[in-house]
Amino acid sequence: MTDPVFKKIEITGTSSSSIEEAISNAIARAAKTIRQMNWFEVVDTRGRIDNGGVTQWQVTIKIGFSLTEMQD
Secondary structure (H helix, E strand, O other): OOOOOEEEEEEEEEEOOOHHHHHHHHHHHHOOOOOOEEEEEEEEEEEEEEOOEEEEEEEEEEEEEEOOOOOO
16 A cells, blocks of 8 residues: 545635534535545634624635545
């Protein structure tokens, strides 16, 4: 077995409840099309303010995943 090689993508998840849910939403959506996800890193956190209160969290993450050989 060779040493693994990874690729990173950057996506933004949103939630009206929490930062953690925004992260989970982003990872759950990415999991529908990306295999071999191994880790994530939070790179930016933002929020929306309406009428003096927080109404939405936006969290940008980088997801690292292993590159695998293509099957013939």
